[in-house]
Structure formats: structure tokens, C-alpha cells
Amino acid sequence: MPRPSRDYFAYRTFTQADSLRGTLGPARANYDVTYYELHLDVDPVEQMIDGYVDMDYRVTGPLPLLQLDLYENLDIDRIEQGGNTLRYTRKGNAVFIQLPAGTEPDTMTHRMRIHYGGKPTEAKNAPWDGGFVWGLDQRNRYWVGVACEGDGASLWWPNKDHLSDEPDSMLISITVPDRLFVASNGNLREEVELENERKKRYDWFVSYPINNYNVSIGIGHYTHFSDTYRAFDGEELELDYYVIDYNLAKARKQFKQVHPMLEAYEHYFGKYPFWEDGFALIETPYLGMEHQSGIAYGNQYMRGYLGGLIPDDMDWDYIIVHEAGHEYFGNSVSVADHAEMWVHESFTTYMEALYVEFHYGADAARNYLETQRRFVANEEPMLGPLGVNFTDFKSSDHYYKGAWMLHTLRAVINDDPLFFGMLRSFYQDHTRSIVGTQDVIDYFSSYSGMDLQSFFTQYLMHPTVPVLEIRQTGEEVEFRLSADVPGLAMPVGVYIKDEPVRLLTTEIWQPMGNGFGLDDVRIDESRYLVDLSRQQPKR
Structure with a gap:
């Protein structure tokens, strides 16, 4: 798969910490997490947490050291497995654990327990900035939340903090002062009064695979x-x-x-x-x-x-x-790298327009999309650099431009039953699984019968969108498509004196017709995210 040039992201310096978090080295790649139990006591008065995590995992390859992730501001008391206390070292937010002798690749499931605690990161501007939100409701009662997409679940509990590995299920057991209620993911299995401590414990169970950043709690007077x-x-x-x-x-x-x-x-x-x-x-x-x-x-x-x-x-x-x-897109269909977050956000943003189309009609959906067009910045690619936990996009193009890319693809295909069948089939064939950018491109190309590699390469891996260039040659108007991707060809809808025309554009100049001027041509901006360049004749 082509990659966006790192020159586009030269403003960002990638550190060893970025690589430790974003890369699947052997210490991460060679084991598979199957289950987590998060047991945590949350103190909203002191804004502290204390507890342990049980992690079930299988070894899939050579694993002299196992890497877990936990923010360095949180303390590890000890790490245990099979009755043994394990040695470990810390490098920033990464924890490298020496496994017991004889931990070899096989089908056996091991359970590791990590005891930890401390004062977790506080979010400055949740959910864009990750951490705990130690809030108060309108009656000045404690109200606590957690959001950690991008920053990672390791800001509040130890885990293999990489999107590629989701547990098959998870228990979330949270203890709080007894006047408070805890809401979390999945189903509430048990609510236990701890009478001597004036506390209550809430046990929530998630029965499906889950992204680590999706694990959260709400604590309050619910x-x-x-x-x-x-x-x-x-x-x-x-x-x-x-x-x-x-x-x-x-x-x-x-x-x-x-x-x-x-x-x-x-x-x-x-x-x-x-x-x-x-x-x-x-x-x-x-x-x-x-x-x-x-x-x-x-x-x-x-x-x-x-x-x-x-x-x-x-x-x-x-x-x-x-x-x-x-x-649907993000939690069920997920990506393995934050740099590919366009898959989560572009599809979900387009789903907003589909919601509008379903309940308000196609014209209202196009109107809704047109209100989002002003947010398209075209500053950098929607696909970021892989393997370095990249989350620092300058704009929201992976939301709005991505939705418009899908809407443009719908116009390019020009067959709604085919387009919607493709969306539905892609989703259903990848339900509760992890995909990458190339998986999307290959599936859409195969389903539609069109080679869409150049289309997606242009919109995802370059900042700019294709440009329809038109020029006057004598009495005739000519057109061609200008793009960063050599040989990109795609239909583009225009209006010529308010009459709709579908142009089959390539990088070669072609005649559009005569009897009209350059100012009589405009892009169908209700369906295409394509720019227009009028080349006025020299005088």
C-alpha cells in the first residue's frame, strides 16, 4: 500500500516513547491477550485510584520480555504470575516484564496480576485530551468520568495498549463510596455493599471484544x-x-x-x-x-x-x-493503528448523513453534507504515519473530508444499490474485526468492479483533492483532471449553463463542447469533492 510522505508530518518529531507505544515489537507482537479483569477502588475525594488487573494471555512466539503499558505517574506495587513475583523494568510508559522460565509458545493461557495505583492523569479538555474528569454535578456532588482515546487506556490501567489486540471479554469491577453509582460497559452483573468500609462495588461484564480505549466508567448520582x-x-x-x-x-x-x-x-x-x-x-x-x-x-x-x-x-x-x-465503525470494525483513524471517523461521519437521508430524504442529506464542507482543510493526508501512535492531526479532515470522500465515491460509482450493498457487505464481512486501509481499498475495488486504488490514494495520502481544469481553446472548452496521483481517472459531475453533465476525466485534455464559456461551468458540489480551475486564455 502506498504511504503518505512523512514530509507532510515534518512538524511532528517522533520519539522513542512514540515507537514503544505505537510499534508492535516482539515483546508485544508475540503474545495475545484473551481477557482482562480490572479491579479498582476510586477515591473521588483524593482523586486517587488503587487496585489490580488480571490479564489472561497466550504466548504466540519467542517472548523473553513481555511489554505492558502504564503511565509512569502510576506506581506498580508488584507483578505476579503462577505464585511468583516477576521482575520488571520501566522505560517511560512502557513496562518490560521478565517471564518465568518455561513460558513458551503454546495453547496454554497464563494469568498475570499487576498491582498498581496512584493519582491518574487528569483530562484538561475531555474527550479530546485524555484522562479522568473529576467533576461536580449541579448539586456539588462528585461526578467522575474517564476518556482516553489517543492517549490510551494505560493512563489509568495496565494493559497491552495497542489497538491490534482486543480481549475476547472483560470484567470491570469498580469500588466507590456507597452513596455513588458506577456505570460502565456491558451488563451489570453484581452490586455489592461493603458495609464495614461504607463502600459499594459494581461488577460490569463485557462479553465481546473491546478496544482498550473504549473501556470507561461513569461515577455519580445516577x-x-x-x-x-x-x-x-x-x-x-x-x-x-x-x-x-x-x-x-x-x-x-x-x-x-x-x-x-x-x-x-x-x-x-x-x-x-x-x-x-x-x-x-x-x-x-x-x-x-x-x-x-x-x-x-x-x-x-x-x-x-x-x-x-x-x-x-x-x-x-x-x-x-x-x-x-x-x-459500527470504530468499535465493531476497528483499526490497528491510530494513523488509520479515518476508517473510524470518515464512515461514522458519513453515517450522520445517512441518518439524515433515511429520516429527512436525499436532498436534506446533501444539504447536511454541504454544511460540513467548510470544515475541510486539505492541510495534510487523512492517513498518518504508521507505527508511532500518531494522533496529532492538524484538522478534522479524517471526519469531514473523509465523509465527503465516501460521498464522492458514491457519485463516482453512480449506482446506489451497488454502493449501499458494498457498504453493508463490507461492514457485515468485517463485524467485530480489525481492518486496515488497504483492506478497505481492496474490498471496495473488488465489490464495485472498479480499480479504486488511485482514488483512495489521492484522497487519503495527499492533502489536496483532484482538480478539474478547464480552458478555452478557440470556441471550444476543454477539460482534464489534475491530481497528485499519476493517471487518476474518475467521473466528475458538472453543470454547464445549469444542465447536468457527467465528464469522464483523465489527465489528458478532452473537448467539453462549445457555445458556452468557462464561467458557465461549475462542479456539482452536492456530490463531488473536486476543485475547479478555470485557465483563462492569454491575451
């Missing part, structure tokens, strides 16, 4: 209410909502939007992917995050994005629609 969604085949999905007690009435009204959202996404992609764990929204003191089967919700029960970002004639909650879209 009240719970539930609902069910009936799928097209009649099967019922459990819906659970955890909201601060004084917001119950608002939540009951706002969360009615979950039904039409699930209906739209089921129409295009199929049933909700984490059915047995249910769908949940957990109110948080930050805007939101796609935490699997326990989505963080902090949009303050407003339309759009805190009251804005969507057209005035629409009334839907952006956080519900966008973050739930990530249950």
Missing part, C-alpha cells in the same frame, strides 16, 4: 431507566440509560431519539453489533465518547452539537447519532 428496541426481525434489544437524577425528565424525552437512530443504522448496515451487552447511554461531565455498549453522553439534552452544527430545519442530537455510529 438514576437508571430502560427501554427496548425491536429490530426488523422482531428481536428485542435492551436499552439502558444512566443519567444524573435531576435530569431524568429531560433524558426520557431526549433519548427517544435512540429508536430512529438504531432503525436507520440497521437499515443500512444491519443489527446493532453488541446485542447481548445491550445499548446504553451514560451521562458524563464531558461532551461524549463512543465507549462500547456504554456511550458517554454529555450534550446537555440539546439539539445538534450543544445546540448547533446541524441545519436549522433539523432536530436531532449529534452525540447520540455520531457516537452510536461508532458502535
Whole structure:
């Protein structure tokens, strides 16, 4: 697969810490995590955590040292396996553990326990900046949340902090002062009163593979209410909502939007992917995050994005629609490297437009996409450098430009049953799996019967979009496509004196026609993310 030039990312200096976090060296690649148990006592008064993690894993290759990840501001008390205390060294946020003799590649599952604690990283601006949010609700009661995409789950619990390795399941056991409630991913298995300590323990279980950054907790004065969604085949999905007690009435009204959202996404992609764990929204003191089967919700029960970002004639909650879209792309279909986050964000941002199309119509969806076009920056590639935990994109192009790339591809294919069949088949064939950029390109090329390598290379690996160049030669107007990728050819829709025309563009000049001038030609900007360059004749 072609790679974007690192020259585009020269502003970023990559360190040894970046490589330790982003690279799959032998100390990470040669073992596979199958299960985590996170046991944690959270003290919202002192803003401290203390506990341990049990990690079940299998050795798949030579493993003299095993690398785990835990931010260096958190202390490790000891690491145990099979009754032995293991030696380890730390290098920044990486922990290198000496395994017992005889730990060889086989089918045997080993369990390692890491005792740790301390004062975890506090988020400065969650969810964009990772860490704990030690908040207060409107009644000055403790309200705690965690968001860690990009920064990594290792900012609050030890794990193999690489997107390529998801556990098959996970237990999340959190102890807090007894007046507080803990909401988390999956299903609540047990709620235990620790009477002598005036504490309560909440045990949540996730029965599906889960990205480490999707593991989260909400701690506060929550009240719970539930609902069910009936799928097209009649099967019922459990819906659970955890909201601060004084917001119950608002939540009951706002969360009615979950039904039409699930209906739209089921129409295009199929049933909700984490059915047995249910769908949940957990109110948080930050805007939101796609935490699997326990989505963080902090949009303050407003339309759009805190009251804005969507057209005035629409009334839907952006956080519900966008973050739930990530249950499909991001949580179910996942990538192994943050540099390929376009797969998560581009598809999910386009799902917003599909939600609009399903409920408001195709014209409204195109109008919605046009409102996002102003956010396309074209500063750098949407695909970042691999293997260095790259998350520092300058713009939101992997959201908005990526959605427009998919919308442009829809116009290029010019066959909606084929396009939507391709989206649905790709999703269903990769449900609960990890994909890469080339997997998307190869699948879409095969399904559509079109070689889409050059198309994706241009939009993903170069900052600029293709340019339709037109020039006047005598009485005739000519056109060609200018791009960074040699030989790129694609249909482009234009209007000539307001008449729609579909041009089969290549890098070679071709006649467009006569009887009109350059100013009579414009791109169909409701369907194509392509620039136009008018080359005025020399005088």
C-alpha cells in the first residue's frame, strides 16, 4: 500500500516513547491477550485510584520480555504470575516484564496480576485530551468520568495498549463510596455493599471484544431507566440509560431519539453489533465518547452539537447519532493503528448523513453534507504515519473530508444499490474485526468492479483533492483532471449553463463542447469533492 510522505508530518518529531507505544515489537507482537479483569477502588475525594488487573494471555512466539503499558505517574506495587513475583523494568510508559522460565509458545493461557495505583492523569479538555474528569454535578456532588482515546487506556490501567489486540471479554469491577453509582460497559452483573468500609462495588461484564480505549466508567448520582428496541426481525434489544437524577425528565424525552437512530443504522448496515451487552447511554461531565455498549453522553439534552452544527430545519442530537455510529465503525470494525483513524471517523461521519437521508430524504442529506464542507482543510493526508501512535492531526479532515470522500465515491460509482450493498457487505464481512486501509481499498475495488486504488490514494495520502481544469481553446472548452496521483481517472459531475453533465476525466485534455464559456461551468458540489480551475486564455 502506498504511504503518505512523512514530509507532510515534518512538524511532528517522533520519539522513542512514540515507537514503544505505537510499534508492535516482539515483546508485544508475540503474545495475545484473551481477557482482562480490572479491579479498582476510586477515591473521588483524593482523586486517587488503587487496585489490580488480571490479564489472561497466550504466548504466540519467542517472548523473553513481555511489554505492558502504564503511565509512569502510576506506581506498580508488584507483578505476579503462577505464585511468583516477576521482575520488571520501566522505560517511560512502557513496562518490560521478565517471564518465568518455561513460558513458551503454546495453547496454554497464563494469568498475570499487576498491582498498581496512584493519582491518574487528569483530562484538561475531555474527550479530546485524555484522562479522568473529576467533576461536580449541579448539586456539588462528585461526578467522575474517564476518556482516553489517543492517549490510551494505560493512563489509568495496565494493559497491552495497542489497538491490534482486543480481549475476547472483560470484567470491570469498580469500588466507590456507597452513596455513588458506577456505570460502565456491558451488563451489570453484581452490586455489592461493603458495609464495614461504607463502600459499594459494581461488577460490569463485557462479553465481546473491546478496544482498550473504549473501556470507561461513569461515577455519580445516577438514576437508571430502560427501554427496548425491536429490530426488523422482531428481536428485542435492551436499552439502558444512566443519567444524573435531576435530569431524568429531560433524558426520557431526549433519548427517544435512540429508536430512529438504531432503525436507520440497521437499515443500512444491519443489527446493532453488541446485542447481548445491550445499548446504553451514560451521562458524563464531558461532551461524549463512543465507549462500547456504554456511550458517554454529555450534550446537555440539546439539539445538534450543544445546540448547533446541524441545519436549522433539523432536530436531532449529534452525540447520540455520531457516537452510536461508532458502535459500527470504530468499535465493531476497528483499526490497528491510530494513523488509520479515518476508517473510524470518515464512515461514522458519513453515517450522520445517512441518518439524515433515511429520516429527512436525499436532498436534506446533501444539504447536511454541504454544511460540513467548510470544515475541510486539505492541510495534510487523512492517513498518518504508521507505527508511532500518531494522533496529532492538524484538522478534522479524517471526519469531514473523509465523509465527503465516501460521498464522492458514491457519485463516482453512480449506482446506489451497488454502493449501499458494498457498504453493508463490507461492514457485515468485517463485524467485530480489525481492518486496515488497504483492506478497505481492496474490498471496495473488488465489490464495485472498479480499480479504486488511485482514488483512495489521492484522497487519503495527499492533502489536496483532484482538480478539474478547464480552458478555452478557440470556441471550444476543454477539460482534464489534475491530481497528485499519476493517471487518476474518475467521473466528475458538472453543470454547464445549469444542465447536468457527467465528464469522464483523465489527465489528458478532452473537448467539453462549445457555445458556452468557462464561467458557465461549475462542479456539482452536492456530490463531488473536486476543485475547479478555470485557465483563462492569454491575451
